[in-house]
Amino acid sequence: MNLFKIIAELEKVDPEVMDRLSHRRSALSALGDFSKKMALAAAPIAVGSAFNKAMGQNTLTDANGILNYALLLERLEYSFYDQALKAATLTGTLTGAARTAIETIRAHELAHVNLLTAALGSNAAPAPANGFDFGSAFATYPGFLTVAQALEDTGVRAYKGQAGNIPRTLNPTVGGAVVNLLTVALQIHSVEARHAAHIRYMRRGATAGAQSTIFPWINNADANGAPAVVYGAGNPVATFPAESNLAQGGISNLATGLGTTYTVEDVSAAFDEGLDNTTVTAIARATATF
Template identity: 35%
Template sequence: MDILNLLNNLEKVDQELYERLSPRRKVMKDFFTVGKKLSLAALPLALGSMLQKAYGQTSSNTAVMDSLNFLLALEYMEFHLYNNALTVTPALIPAGDKAAITAIRDQELAHVNLWIQTIQSLNGKARAIMPYEAFDYTKINPNINTTYATFLRTAMVIEDLGVRAYKGQLIPLMEHNTVLAAAARVHSLEARHSAQIRQMLNKLQIATLKLLRPWPGQRRADNGDLVKDNFNDSTIGTMAPVYDKDSTVANNELRTIQAGISLIGINGKTEITVATAAESFDEYLLTVSAKKAANDLFIRAGYKLI
């Protein structure tokens, strides 16, 4: 275990990490001072014990481990998409967009490492490494490695799926405050990835996507008209599971009532219409629906999530 790397990754998504470990921020100095008296083999066990206390988590909670391993699979899927484009087909990405794509790729890799190390530190078993070949990125269009617009459209759908899936995983993590906080912070970063990709895609002004916005919302035709009851921003029917309602709960993207309060025309604001109210909140996908969408759309046989 790379202890320093683990702590660096945890600190990126949990700014209160050190306070959780000790009332004093010098706790890690103390830890490594003690570490001089321990064998290197004992250090991971000692740190794991500290993290279990900080995170209130032990390996007996399989629901948490299953959730973290699912998030790990999503991060592999995202990382390989960007890494392949940057390393195998670098000419695909315009020079002006390369820095943003590189930053997103590096953040996805940090998330991969974060979840692996967190799972291991909590005495869990991280899923086997998922290589690029585990994923099928051709469902939107086979020319993903030759056409930049296809690459961005694929990235958008995968990021949108990740955002909804992450939000759904906050439910099984609800009683594990620090893991929950880390997942929520990664979720917010994934949402920013989605917004960035959407803005880059909008610049291309592709037919049927000219009015694409930084967030998922009710589809608008190129003339600005709303496309009734359609939130599928990919405009591709087979990608609908990423945007449709979760079939197991009434949390579809057409919801206009939050916490029992109707948002339509709230406080007399008549400009808050059904479409505006519905897209004010992103709805989650529960594990079953999110895994099915990932399996059916992007994961190859032999690597399917269970």
């Protein structure tokens, strides 16, 4: 059995095969059977029907579209932290190391805005004319952190959802230097994940209510008070499953499919899932008016 070879070959025909295989139960059990060297004859039919499905519905296809989408999210995040740091309602609680961390995160988001703007040049979309209105997001410290967690986890899912759409050989000149756009996207992606983990850790602190059931990683699709849609499935679900997803790389259930039994919490937490731009944009518009 050589899953690697099979998937690599299938992907030459269908670039989305990995996603499709992961979430089509019939194809999954077929591949599972492969690993036990069973049902070899029947399997290709199931696999074939799996990758005949319609392509994904992510509406972004060109690099500028992806970059402008990322730019909107970064502008939103920057504005969110900037407003939080200036909010009178948070001056008594957002203090000390917590304030320093949020200031650092704000600086990162601004750097991301600047880099994306530079990369886009004259193709950069204008910032929303009236800025971002986050409503009552800054009324309390725990409430602020809840929204922050939602935005950061959404950001991680957004970048992950686009990574495969960025040509790996796209090396534009930004600020006089050649950069690899995919690597830059992955570098920002991991910064957003560090932000998300740190915000989650802050929520475990006493000021935020000592919420010890919140972890730096995402167990199941636990929303921890954030909107459930942030951790739910996107569109199409086969490409963008919920964070509770247990199927990876053609194995239908990693909790039981790797020879040893693992908990569903550990399996779901061990993999973050991408999200399509339509769902991400809807989350953004539910979080802020712009």
